[in-house]
Structures are given as structure tokens and as C-alpha cells.
Amino acid sequence: MAKRRSTVTSNDTKPADHDTALTSVDPATGEVIGTHVIADDAAVAAAVAQARAAAATWGALCFDERRTHLLRWASKLAQKSDEVCELIHTENGKPLDDALLELMLSLEHISWAAKHAKKALGPKRISPGSLSSNYSARLEHRPLGIVGVIGPWNYPVYTPNGSIAYALAAGNTVVFKPSEYATGVGNFLADAFAEANPELPEGVFVTINGYGATGAALVRADIDKIAFTGSTATGKRIMAAAGEKLTPVLLECGGKDAVIVAADADIKAAADAVAWAATVNSGQACTGVERVYVERSVSDAFISEIKRILTDVRPGSDNKASYGPMTMPSQIDIVRRHIEDALKNGGTAVLGGPESIKAPFIEPVVLVDVDEDSEAVAEETFGPTVTIRTVDSVDEAVELANKSKYGLSSAVYSKKNGLNIARRLRVGATSVNSVLGFAAIPGLPFGGVGDSGIGRIHGEPGLREFARPHSIAVQRFTVPGMALASYTRTDSTMKLLRKLVPFVYGRRK
Numbered sequence: 093m094a095k096r097r098s099t100v101t102s103n104d105t106k107p108a109d110h111d112t113a114l115t116s117v118d119p120a121t122g123e124v125i126g127t128h129v130i131a132d133d134a135a136v137a138a139a140v141a142q143a144r145a146a147a148a149t150w151g152a153l154c155f156d157e158r159r160t161h162l163l164r165w166a167s168k169l170a171q172k173s174d175e176v177c178e179l180i181h182t183e184n185g186k187p188l189d190d191a192l193l194e195l196m197l198s199l200e201h202i203s204w205a206a207k208h209a210k211k212a213l214g215p216k217r218i219s220p221g222s223l224s225s226n227y228s229a230r231l232e233h234r235p236l237g238i239v240g241v242i243g244p245w246n247y248p249v250y251t252p253n254g255s256i257a258y259a260l261a262a263g264n265t266v267v268f269k270p271s272e273y274a275t276g277v278g279n280f281l282a283d284a285f286a287e288a289n290p291e292l293p294e295g296v297f298v299t300i301n302g303y304g305a306t307g308a309a310l311v312r313a314d315i316d317k318i319a320f321t322g323s324t325a326t327g328k329r330i331m332a333a334a335g336e337k338l339t340p341v342l343l344e345c346g347g348k349d350a351v352i353v354a355a356d357a358d359i360k361a362a363a364d365a366v367a368w369a370a371t372v373n374s375g376q377a378c379t380g381v382e383r384v385y386v387e388r389s390v391s392d393a394f395i396s397e398i399k400r401i402l403t404d405v406r407p408g409s410d411n412k413a414s415y416g417p418m419t420m421p422s423q424i425d426i427v428r429r430h431i432e433d434a435l436k437n438g439g440t441a442v443l444g445g446p447e448s449i450k451a452p453f454i455e456p457v458v459l460v461d462v463d464e465d466s467e468a469v470a471e472e473t474f475g476p477t478v479t480i481r482t483v484d485s486v487d488e489a490v491e492l493a494n495k496s497k498y499g500l501s502s503a504v505y506s507k508k509n510g511l512n513i514a515r516r517l518r519v520g521a522t523s524v525n526s527v528l529g530f531a532a533i534p535g536l537p538f539g540g541v542g543d544s545g546i547g548r549i550h551g552e553p554g555l556r557e558f559a560r561p562h563s564i565a566v567q568r569f570t571v572p573g574m575a576l577a578s579y580t581r582t583d584s585t586m587k588l589l590r591k592l593v594p595f596v597y598g599r600r601k
């Protein structure tokens with residue numbers, strides 16, 4: 093089979109014209125690092141047709157065969173880790189060490205999906221129950237066909253892979269539209285898959301490049317599911333557009349994650365984790381900590397420890413910097429607006445303030461006791477800022493944490509009651525005495541409630557998102573006189589049933 097580029101529309105030599113090509117730039121320097129041809133409606137349709145043609149072959153492979161191909165892909169990415177980390181660093185801005193951590197997490201997920209698809213989706217015998225004891229019952233799972241994946245830029249390998257690897261492991265082919273801010277990384281992933289699996293037909297995993305219009309064309313195309321990761325506003329537009337054809341959606345959207353610090357918490361550990369999770373990747377993480385609710389008796393100690401840690405944390409693009417630049421220039425104005433709004437609404441900046449914005453970098457900003465209705469507390473900031481509110485009880489902390497329209501993830505610090513507090517939170521995931529602990533455990537599903545989205549990636553639920561359950565009931569023999577689904581049913585059968593119903597069901601507790 094001919095070797096091919098997996099990027100259907102990529103052409104590195106095409107000049108940058110905003111209508112036909114997008115340029116990828118280093119957010120720290122503004123330097124152009126790549127040019128990619130934008131896929132128009134026809135190119136999107138061509139990519140989908142290619143994926144449709146490949147779906148028959150890829151979907152017909154057994155789980156073990158797909159596992160081999162996915163593990164080869166992971167291994168190729170691992171062999172090229174220096175190259176991919178350098179690309180993540182230059183295109184996204186995050187430090188090389190953070191890029192490596194992101195790659196490592198992604199490889200863990202690819203391997204998990206590859207190795208667990210058979211158990212999660214393989215055929216299962218189901219008990220037919222007493223009414224149908226003359227049947228054997230089976231639950232099988234079929235691939236959906238083509239999954240369209242639309243990704244964000246902030247974790248350009250990890251986040252889309254929660255859909256790509258799991259959709260592939262479930263037997264679907266994938267058409268991926270990476271973010272316009274992570275096009276090079278997206279194409280690298282698909283090219284590595286093709287390179288690792290030269291014997292596979294074209295179209296098992298392809299990318300199409302472009303802005304929102306290319307994503308919108310993918311949503312309208314002949315696909316069987318759309319898996320989106322990005323902002324809530326875009327998620328809503330995608331769901332509305334997908335509704336035209338009843339194309340199912342998986343939406344992984346924004347967050348406003350809260351941490352609860354109880355009076356019995358290890359304050360140093362909590363402050364250390366919050367300082368990192370509020371500013372890592374310049375705060376551009378859907379699961380970044382944006383709000384903290386801390387009990388009064390430990391509040392001063394917690395705030396002064398956070399301040400102490402973050403005073404030494406510095407953004408930059410050199411290899412000693414703690415985190416990088418803001419990847420998307422327009423986000424800087426949102427962060428500025430939130431800081432100003434917080435200060436206008438009774439909040440105090442105990443570290444930094446509007447002067448911390450030195451585009452494209454933003455130094456850490458810690459805001460305390462900001463009005464809960466202000467934008468800084470209610471809306472996703474997506475910058476290296478955090479609000480801390482002192483509360484009188486864990487009950488108050490839980491109430492305020494749950495007040496958000498978002499419900500993605502969260503964390504609880506408490507030596508004795510962590511699990512109980514976690515259970516009360518209206519979110520998709522919670523870490524107890526750590527932050528983001530769930531992200532590195534591939535068996536745990538991930539996703540949100542409310543404005544944070546619909547559906548789950550990762551774990552067995554994440555595999556089932558990309559499969560169609562197929563129930564099969566096989567009648568093994570007929571019971572004389574008991575043909576209930578037939579006009580040959582007799583009065584004496586019904587008479588017997590009238591006696592049996594209260595006897596069988598009436599006694600059940």
C-alpha cells in the first residue's frame with residue numbers, strides 16, 4: 093500500500109493567505125513556524141470520504157490487531173519525544189518539561205485505550221432473566237464509523253487524544269481538526285500514526301487544518317459522532333449544528349475548578365498544589381484551579397504560603413521559566429478584565445494585579461475575597477490567577493463551589509473528611525489531597541456537568557462513547573403453550589400468567 097501523508101490538506105510551501113492558509117506562530121516571539129493550507133468544505137468532504145473508505149478495514153480488525161497498531165503509534169511518538177516536545181514548546185509556549193509531562197500522560201492513555209478496548213467493548217453474555225429463559229442474550233459493541241474530533245490548543249496532545257485514541261481503539265476512523273493554534277502538533281500526531289502503521293489504508297486517522305469554519309464543515313459532514321474539546325460557547329454552537337442531522341456529540345468544555353481547603357488540611361501541601369495548578373501552563377487549563385474556598389482557622393496561613401510560593405514563580409520562554417506565554421493573544425484581555433473586575437468588586441490582590449500583565453506573559457495574581465458574582469469568580473479566566481475566599485465552614489465551601497454553572501473537576505484538602513466532602517461536589521472528577529490526580533489514571537472517566545460539557549473521555553465510559561451497543565437475543569427453543577408474542581397465544585396461557593404475576597412480582601421487595 094502506498095505511503096501517504098495523513099494530513100489531507102497540508103502543503104508547507106503555500107504562501108500565507110488568511111482565506112486559504114493559516115500561519116502557526118511561536119506565541120513567545122511571534123515568529124512564524126509553519127504554514128498550513130485551510131481545508132474548505134470540499135477538502136473536509138474528501139477527508140471524510142477517505143475516512144469512510146478506511147472504516148470498513150479498520151472497523152473489521154479485531155481488538156488485538158487494533159491494539160498493536162495503537163501501541164506502535166505510541167511507541168513512534170515516544171521515539172520522537174524530543175521532536176514533539178520541541179514542537180509543543182514552540183507552537184504552544186509551554187516549557188519543555190511540561191511538554192514532556194503532557195506527552196507522557198497521552199502515551200499512558202493511548203496504551204490504556206489500546207489494552208482495555210477488548211474488555212470494555214468485547215462481546216458479553218447477558219442473563220436472559222426468568223421470563224426469557226429459552227433465550228441466550230449477548231451484548232456486543234460496534235464502532236460508530238467516523239468520529240470527527242475538534243481540539244483546543246492548551247494541551248494539544250493530551251486533550252484531543254482523549255477522543256482520538258479511544259475512538260480508534262473502539263474501531264472508528266478519525267478526522268481531526270486541530271486548533272488553529274496547535275496545527276503543527278495535530279498534524280505531527282497523525283503523521284506519526286501513519287509512519288508507525290504504513291500497511292494501513294489511508295484515512296484511518298487524518299487531519300484537516302483550519303479555523304472555526306473548517307470545524308463547522310466537519311460537524312456538517314457525513315460523520316457518525318463529533319467529539320469536541322474547547323470553550324463552552326463553541327460547544328453550544330456545535331451541538332446546535334449537530335442537531336440538524338442528529339449527529340451525536342461529546343462535548344468537553346470549559347471549567348472554573350474549585351479547591352476546598354478544610355481546617356484539618358495539610359496547609360503546606362494544599363498551598364503547594366494550588367500554587368502550581370493555578371498557574372501551570374499560564375493557567376490555560378480546563379482543570380486549572382481558579383477558585384479556592386478555605387476555612388477561616390487556616391486561611392491566613394494558607395494565603396501567606398501561596399503568596400510565598402508564587403512570589404518566586406516566573407513566566408518566560410527560557411528553560412528556567414516556570415510557565416510560558418499566553419498562547420492566544422485575545423485571552424490576555426479577558427484575564428485583564430477579570431482582574432480589574434475582581435478589584436472593582438471588593439477583592440484585594442495579595443500578589444500582583446493588572447500590572448502583572450506583560451504580554452505575552454502574565455505573572456501570577458492572587459485575589460482574595462472577591463465578590464462571588466463577579467466575572468473573576470463566575471466566568472472561566474484561563475490565566476495564571478486564582479481567587480481565594482475565606483469561609484466559615486465546609487458546608488459553605490461546598491455550597492459556593494457548587495454554585496458555578498461549570499462542573500468539570502475539583503480538589504479537596506482534608507486529612508479526615510476528604511472523601512465525604514468530595515462526594516458532595518457537583519463535578520465530573522475530584523482529587524483528594526492532591527490536584528489533578530484523576531488525569532493520570534486512565535481508567536477514570538473524565539468530563540463535566542452543566543456548562544462543562546456532555547459525555548466522558550477516558551476509562552471504559554470513554555471507550556463506550558465511541559461504540560454502539562448491539563443487543564442480540566437468540567431464541568434457543570420454544571416453550572409449548574407459552575408463545576406470548578404470537579396470535580396463537582391461548583386463553584389458558586393468559587390465565588396462568590394472571591396467577592403468576594402477583595405471585596412472582598407481588599412478593600418482591
Ligand code: NAD
Binds near residue numbers: 242251344420500
Ligand atoms: P475554542 O472553542 O475557541 O476552539 C476549540 C476548537 O473549536 C478549535 O479547533 C476551533 O477552531 C474550533 N471551532 C471554533 N468555532 C467552531 C465552530 N463554529 N464549529 C466547529 N469548530 C469550531 O476553544 P480554545 O480556545 O481552543 O480552547 C480553550 C477552551 O477549551 C477553554 O474553555 C478550556 O476550558 C476548554 N478545554 C476543555 C477541556 C476539557 O477536557 N473539558 C480540555 C481543554 C480545554
